[in-house]
Amino acid sequence: MKADIIIIGSGPAGLFAAIEAGGKERRVLVLERNSCAGKKLLISGAGQCNLTHDGDIKDFLNFYGDNGRFVKHALFKFSNENLIEFFKKNGLKLICNEGGKVFPETLKSSSVLEVLLKECRKKDVNIKYNQRVKEALHSKESGLFYIKTEDSEYESKYLVIATGGKSYGNTGSTGDGYIFAQKLGHTIEKPAPALAPIYIKGYDFKELSGLSFENRPISLWRNNKKIRSSSGDVLLTHKNISGPGILNFSRYVLPGDIVKINFVGAKSEEEFRSSFIKKVTLNGKLLVKTILKEFQLPKRFTDKLLELLNIPEDHRCAELNKKTRSKLIEMLISFPMEVEGLGEFHLAMATRGGISLKEVSPKTMESRIVRGLYFAGEVLDIDGDTGGYNIQAAISMGRLAADSISQKEEEGK
Numbered sequence: 001m002k003a004d005i006i007i008i009g010s011g012p013a014g015l016f017a018a019i020e021a022g023g024k025e026r027r028v029l030v031l032e033r034n035s036c037a038g039k040k041l042l043i044s045g046a047g048q049c050n051l052t053h054d055g056d057i058k059d060f061l062n063f064y065g066d067n068g069r070f071v072k073h074a075l076f077k078f079s080n081e082n083l084i085e086f087f088k089k090n091g092l093k094l095i096c097n098e099g100g101k102v103f104p105e106t107l108k109s110s111s112v113l114e115v116l117l118k119e120c121r122k123k124d125v126n127i128k129y130n131q132r133v134k135e136a137l138h139s140k141e142s143g144l145f146y147i148k149t150e151d152s153e154y155e156s157k158y159l160v161i162a163t164g165g166k167s168y169g170n171t172g173s174t175g176d177g178y179i180f181a182q183k184l185g186h187t188i189e190k191p192a193p194a195l196a197p198i199y200i201k202g203y204d205f206k207e208l209s210g211l212s213f214e215n216r217p218i219s220l221w222r223n224n225k226k227i228r229s230s231s232g233d234v235l236l237t238h239k240n241i242s243g244p245g246i247l248n249f250s251r252y253v254l255p256g257d258i259v260k261i262n263f264v265g266a267k268s269e270e271e272f273r274s275s276f277i278k279k280v281t282l283n284g285k286l287l288v289k290t291i292l293k294e295f296q297l298p299k300r301f302t303d304k305l306l307e308l309l310n311i312p313e314d315h316r317c318a319e320l321n322k323k324t325r326s327k328l329i330e331m332l333i334s335f336p337m338e339v340e341g342l343g344e345f346h347l348a349m350a351t352r353g354g355i356s357l358k359e360v361s362p363k364t365m366e367s368r369i370v371r372g373l374y375f376a377g378e379v380l381d382i383d384g385d386t387g388g389y390n391i392q393a394a395i396s397m398g399r400l401a402a403d404s405i406s407q408k409e410e411e412g413k
């Protein structure tokens with residue numbers, strides 16, 4: 001079967017590329033391995049789909065780790081405002097929560113997918129399901145791409161690879177795109193889980209599962225040097241530490257690193273230390289656990305700290321020796337935890353690594369190696385923070401890829 005443009009993958013990147021490419025008397029074909037489109041999109045944002053953020057688009061670049069600059073052009077050409085406008089125009093109102101996360105008013109990701117599929121139909125996009133691509137080749141002689149699935153063969157002038165990353169493989173994103181890209185001459189930066197919970201050596205907080213701490217400073221230490229700091233919500237689970245602050249941080253973390261959490265949220269470690277010492281010294285008769293109440297930490301948490309330091313329930317401040325006092329201060333303001341590893345791909349909301357950005361033009365999303373080959377979405381070495389940054393990037397990149405194909409056609413190159 002022949003098409004003008006073949007898009008592999010019907011996630012947000014592939015569908016948006018299809019919408020943009022369709023409706024121009026061109027045969028646009030989407031090949032999807034599943035029996036339905038957008039499986040990952042459907043589970044995104046816990047089924048509510050946080051599809052973008054309402055912040056300034058210029059600030060978005062800070063939310064894609066060290067590779068943020070690559071998505072600048074795509075994001076500026078189709079920004080969060082454009083995305084919100086697109087859905088509004090197509091009958092789906094979006095709403096914004098206190099933190100700036102944008103969701104469909106229905107709070108159902110299926111509403112987002114419905115709009116995308118409706119637009120595909122309007123634009124005569126042909127989506128073929130149950131078509132897992134096995135091979136994607138390019139012939140220099142004919143300038144065409146030859147795509148094989150288990151039961152069919154396809155050819156096209158342009159190919160867009162939008163197969164996603166490698167996380168939550170049961171949604172269909174299992175890293176096939178890396179194999180196609182590699183065969184077509186591209187380099188793959190080693191894929192690893194991103195937006196993943198962090199496992200801690202000798203994890204102390206198993207029984208505190210479910211406790212969360214809002215907007216706490218977090219720092220990362222390697223070889224006794226602080227290499228990064230940020231802040232965000234922290235969640236203690238029965239197996240690991242998680243929550244948006246930790247998930248966003250996980251991109252930088254390696255086994256053996258030390259993650260320190262400032263549970264009291266104090267701005268200055270020194271000031272906190274001296275005020276704590278003063279308080280304990282002036283209130284010798286008070287119980288240590290009473291002093292801890294002042295920090296508005298969950299009781300289960302402060303009880304755990306006392307247990308870890310072998311401080312009895314009825315211990316008074318005057319009885320705290322210097323060493324234990326110092327350890328308690330450390331636990332409150334920079335609790336050190338040694339990283340054992342990151343949650344595996346099945347627990348990670350995104351994939352870091354992927355198709356090397358050096359070999360793809362950020363202005364067009366076209367391969368610098370094979371003409372007519374385009375990439376979009378998480379298959380590239382781009383991963384964003386939680387907050388809607390990944391879906392926005394996937395959509396903006398999909399749109400840019402299709403736009404660039406149209407431009408190339410118009411210019412008759």
Ligand SMILES: Cc1cc2nc3c(=O)[nH]c(=O)nc-3n(C[C@H](O)[C@H](O)[C@H](O)COP(=O)(O)OP(=O)(O)OC[C@H]3O[C@@H](n4cnc5c(N)ncnc54)[C@H](O)[C@@H]3O)c2cc1C
Binds near residue numbers: 037
């Ligand atoms: C649990 C969870 C929650 C998330 N929540 C959010 C959120 O709220 N906000 C946000 O911004 N991001 C969120 N993300 C991340 C976001 O969903 C992804 O970054 C985004 O879906 C990537 O889009 P994509 O189009 O690049 O790839 P995908 O959505 O992964 O789509 C790729 C498609 O390609 C298909 N495919 C793969 N290989 C083949 C092949 N060989 N042949 C044919 N088809 C193939 C797959 O079946 C899939 O349908 C979440 C992720 C997870 C796992």
